[in-house]
Amino acid sequence: MTAVPSANSPLADWLAYQERTHPNAIELGLDRTRAVALRLGLLPAQTVTLTVAGTNGKGSSVTLAAGIYQAAGYKVGRFTSPHLLRYNERVAIDGVEVSDEVLCRAFAAIEVARAEIPLTYFEFGTLAALWLFHEAALDVQVLEVGLGGRLDAVNIVDADCALVTNIGLDHTDWLGPDRDSIGFEKAGIMRGGKPAIYADDLPPRRLLDHAAAIGAPLALAGRDFSFSLNADHSWNWRGSVAYSGLPAPALSGEVQYRNAAGVLAAVTALQALLPVNEAAIRAALPAMSLAGRYQRVGNTILDVAHNVESAEVLADNLRGESGAGRTWLVLGMLADKPVEAVCAVLAPLVRGAVFGGLPPPRGLDGAALQQRAATAGLNGHAVSDIAEAYRVAQSLAGPDDRILVCGSFLTVAAVASPLF
Template sequence: MPRTDGDAAVASGGSTARSDWRLADWLAWQEQLNPRSIELGLTRSRLVAERLGLLSAPCITATITGTNGKGSSATLAAGIWQAAGYRVGRYLSPHLLRYNERIAIDGIEASDDAICAAFAAIDGARGDLPLTYFEFGTLAALWLFREAGCTVQVLEVGLGGRLDAVNIVDADAALVTNIGLDHTDWLGPDRDSIGREKAGIYRAGRAAICAEHEPPASVEAEARRIGARWIAAGRQFDVVRSDAAWSWKGEGAEYRELPLPALPGAFQIDNAAGVLALIEALQGRLPVGRSAIEAGLRGLVLPGRYQRHDGLILDVAHNLESATVLAAQLRAEPCAGRTWLVLGMLADKPVAEACRVLASVVDAVWCARLPPPRGLDDDQLATIARRSGLVAHAAGTVRDAISAARAAAEPGDRIVVCGSFLTVAAALENSR
């Protein structure tokens, strides 16, 4: 991409945005504005949101967090409400190929120009506050949803819950999908600590939904401490599964013989069950019929979630829980030949644990390097993988690793690419 004036401003340490910047310029500048790539806390983003009038917008808000499944849950909830005829804003993170994937209105990604206009408004309101990259994105989504007159906004938490920028908005209903050991440096060393942080999205008097059947006690305890309306899987709602359909029953509604979610994997039913509890919790304000629920389930699409593409299986699994789910899905769909793995991971993830889980379902792994400072290089990853029981090869870039796996594969074999959003994104980029 040619260097622009915005690039020059970033390179020289400039702290003033320019009106002629393109989206890439804005994003590069945001990465330099705050010296910390992650800085949890609500003070900065709340103050800017108040200056822009974003917290008094009439939009109904559904907030979703969890270790895994929050992106597909947010996408499903948005799809159901859209099918019911509402104007819906959906905010996700991170993205795979384009920043625009994060912000969608009625299923259509925001344009570069629209996002740049939002960034300009935010920059004009922030004064000297050094907002982070994620705070800019969250505020941009809220600004665009307000400008578009959205009836409902579905917000996916980026990290944790209590101190994530999304949490400046008081959710009318909030969903925790599940609790796993991820981001322990930020959220705490155990499931109980992490559950308490994620339960920070709940609000007094409003629906506090948990889709995990056995969450840590801290999640319910926090909901009850603040006086939220606790709605839990296996208690206030539950499902019955079959090979071709599933049924959901809550305290005030029941849906029999629903179509399976279009995304593969038995765990998607657990995600969908939590979403239906979210939909039911807001039925009084956003009435939804069965046809919209069916349309949302059938139309559920989210790249990088057990996605078949160009002869590969792509999955963003990057922690112990998601690796366990991926391994179960591979066992449920055995292939005639061998299973080869292309793996690229970040150093702050439970790499050895994920490798041990995947070792039970793959025959060998080609390890790819991801960019520093967080990314492991291929030699480091291969060493960890071998210690975890895998036959591992250091293979260079993601593209190199895929090429090596393809060269080794024979008819009937399959190649799985996983370990990070960055790994899957590289695989998609190289096949375009």
């Protein structure tokens, strides 16, 4: 019999307990989470909700949207996943991560309400965020989908606006083998009569068909809104309104302009519910911060890229930097990620690689990762763990060299924790 923590128990006890209360780490479906949410009085949501799905760019889009609403004077809840260093990163109110004590109080309330209903780790966390946001009487909550959309726990909330950042091939075991299948799953966050945004080029046909079938007015990048860059890195956005000379997003890479353009489309679509002036947008863009997204710490670049699309963005960022130094790669990946494809993207840009192991059951050990990477033309040393891999890379790097750490949130966290 698993001991149940109390509201006064340490956060670590609650998280360990949640990992044991459901037989599967992932169990898609809304029935369990919705039933508990109804018992807690969380549905229907009493606050304006922007839900964000997509293969990449969700975290930066959620962070920017929350920052814009906060700059506009609204009380804002932000829910993201996964976390990098602290579980508390997942839930923030007005830009401040909630405390251990507050999270444990929410978990205790959920434990009482769920009774016989098993919940996964992610479902517990989603309900905790919604419970705390309900308690805080927010003006707006910005919610990041964890996996897919249609059957993700976040989707128990009816979004007032749904933003899909892009569609790539990731989580194919759960979401389907192609962009059409994945697009349909992510389009599941849309609601009839409520605005929806697709922020990238080439929307999958099934995403378009689903929006049309349920009557969700869908704004598309390039058709209904667009952006352009200026020589000084400022940018312009055009949609139902126009903004010129906006400050660049604080995060690196041209893709961040595209992500920001989608956020502005969503903010514009919600103007009737949450009016936002241009000053709030201008204030939020250069102020946004998100750890592990092409983040420099000394000679080290931290990036959580773990699929082909994010690796290509990372490669573009690397190519865009001038400098004579070499790049040494510290790589750790999960077995169910497209290891060979990611390595093929990065191989031409690095002098050498050090492969570190990640914990089982999903994590690859260093030797297995080395073997898979070699088939894609990326060669290097295999060591036991990421900390050791980083030490080896530091010993190889010259004074003008840089070390790139990527492949997984777990990989970046192993290096970031002692650096921060």
